[in-house]
Amino acid sequence: MKEIIRSVKGTRDFYPDEMARRTWLVEKLKKASESFGYQRYEGPCLETIDLYAAKSGEELVKEQAFVFEDRGGDPITLRPELTPTLARMVASQQNQLVLPLRWWAFGPFWRYERPQKGRTREFYQWNIDLIGSDAIQVDAELLAVAANFLRLVGLKSDMVQILVNDRRLMDRMLTEIGISSETKPDLLRLIDRIDKQPADVWEKNVADLGLNFEQIKAIKALLINTQLWQESQELSQLFEYVKALGIGEYIRYEPKIIRGLDYYTGLVFEAHEVKGDFRAILGGGHYANLVGDVGGRPLPGVGFAMGDVVIMLVLEAYGLLPADLRYPSTVFVTVFNEEMLLESIRLATELRENGLHVVLAEPDKLTKQFKLADRLGVKFALVLGPDELANDTVVVKDLNTFEQRPFPRKDLASIFI
């Protein structure tokens, strides 16, 4: 055991059970995406570092990306996020694409970070964007995709909430308080982290930015004002759309939501589990200029990303992961003895030709075969012995209820459909 070569730090092996859960997750987010007319796309996992130089958070590329030289000596990056790739893909076909475009993706990403609960170095991420519209209506649409996904996987609005804010609103409020535009970016970063730092430390950090006592007081008042959205025409309208989309109970205004990435210019949002035991489930926002940095004409858009790790932890905590994913539609054909093997092979083949998934056992004691079927997690086991062969039937046993009865062989395939 000790000599098995270790896997790379922060990566995960997906054994069939875990893989089945991931496939299940993808089915759900695919459904949520496609019900709003979004199309799947994918980009390369390898990119040049230049793609990220112009945008992203500085730190995301400099500190957290896997960068290495290819055999020709050129620097290559394992993609830490998808947005720059999306920007390039849109920019290079800008004149042919039908706007606004609705695209989604699911694939692997890499960040060189210290692994923790909910954070690995290799993770999968759902990205979904609407590009080419500035309408508040489409901001609401993305919130609806997120909320409908949460609903699809069984998370109710008393378990998760999507917290929203608007950077334009915050910018205006900070101006009113007398914050200079040079100070704003640093201050916004601090606001984003207010719940992570002790109150006195946080206040000192804010004071270090040059704010006076009155201004700090005003900001603290701002950040507990859950009615602040009423000052924003955009948010007021957004909440009306959200209600019409039938997801009102999932959406809540939260003035502390800012988000770290620099390119958000309007709506910003994060979905959180309500008890606060987990990192953000998903996060996103509205951006004014996606493709400008990679050489295209400016295009606005809105989108969000969801990692696979946190959502699975949340679903597990609420007992919402389906348990029987292994062999959902597989039947198990026992082999009565060596003499009956050919007959069992014929039976299995017959069933496969009718579209069933069939696992064929090997001749052994029936006790062992049933035990194997049980542990594999299949729903049905079939027995074809001398008696059944003689009267052209097959015994079907439901492994969950322990009931069994013979069926005419010609009807067999139809009873599983």
Added chain:
RNA sequence: GUGCCUGUAGCUCAAUGGCAGAGUACUUCACUGUGGAUGAAGAUGUUGAGGGUUCGAGCCCCUCCAGGCACCCCA
């Protein structure tokens, strides 16, 4: 990248510096046409890796690896 905690059988965990154990899971049998129970028997480890202190180390010290918590950052 910084600080702290943890690492013993497949899993969950015991073991004052003194013979490495239990529960569970696993294998075989009771049960030669049937898997959830019961009983009997059996197998399982270089105690994460390497070094040091000691008559003697799972336990103490050092280094490394991995995981967890906080920071940082973010999915």
